Amino acid sequence: MTLKVTDLCIARGGIPVLTGVNFTLAPGAALILRGPNGSGKTTLLRTLAGLQPPLGGRIEAPPESLVYAGHADGIKQVLSVAENLTFWARVFGRRDIDAALAAFELAPLADRAAGTLSAGQKRRLGLARLLVTGRPVWLLDEPTVSLDAHATALFAAAVRAHLAEGGSALIATHIDLGLAEAAALDVAPLRARAPAPDDFDGVFA
């Protein structure tokens, strides 16, 4: 279940953002993506998730091993917490949601409509979705936004448990998650050179 990225070049809106991205994410390992706003962390994660094609390079991952969690949690307001999780569990061909509810302390909220949750509770629901998918490689984009210190600790514990089971995680974040074992990848030096603005022929090359 190793995710291996070789010489990856990614683009947003046709403009290269990052180039020469190389890393290997082995089972049981976590990698923290760092970099200033707009440096291409989200684009990298979306490319790895298969939402957009890379400009060049290779992404090697076993099929059906990745799960992506973006800025938006994909929560339906009128469905209850349990219904939201059950839907995603069934999409990924699974049934059990109790472990996920427990891991993020959502069990007391299970029957509440998701629209009545606070921002942090919604985020916890969004993260609980990762557990019900059963996928080994997590691609997380700013997972701790709007989480309080306690919930951040819950999240770190969930990631640690996931790593202990042989999973792996690629996390874009600005804060310290307390995952001492995680390696870090700073994407700022990998910024792609913008094409020269008056290179008329180059545009058609």
Added chain:
Amino acid sequence: MIAMLGRDLALGVRAGGGFGLGLAFFLIVVTLVPFGVGPHPDLLARIGPGMLWLGALLACLLSLDRIFALDWEDGSLDLLATAPLPMEGVVSMKALAHWITTGLPLVAAAPALGVLMNLPAPAYLPLTLTLLLGTPALSVIGTFGAALTVGIKRGGLLLSLLVLPLYVPTLIYGAEAARRGAAAQAYGTPLMMLAGITCGAIALLPFASAAVLRVNLR
């Protein structure tokens, strides 16, 4: 896939889902027609099938932009695109859910509204048949239009402009079969054409919708 359909149906009938909105719109439009054209029972009976078809088509159009817009806004669409479901399956289930929550109630309500339009007795069966065969095409074509305009703010008008021309063949054959039925003529040929259009749309358009959606999600 079943989970997808179940979720969309649940979302459709719960608060803010828009179930019944299209139906209410259909009722109002068809009720307004006699006020507009005046008290001429013969004229109403003549234009009735066409008016009912037009009303059903507009009612269907009304709820199209909700098919993908809500999933796009809350990020579900990104997550569905990375889920193990094939995108073609997702759009097919979306279209089916739209038909069940919008098209099917229209089919059920049309005979009752036929009374308002003073339709002759032999017109009811062909009218219901044509709507039953034609409204799935409206949903599938509409899903394609919704996929094209997903992510565009206030894309509803653009969606209407894109989708209405594509509705023309369905409307022509559907209304023609209903009109012939009302005039007690043979309506087999236009009915077959209508069924053919619907089958073609159901078979081909999910692939186009899925391809368009993948491009729009980049």
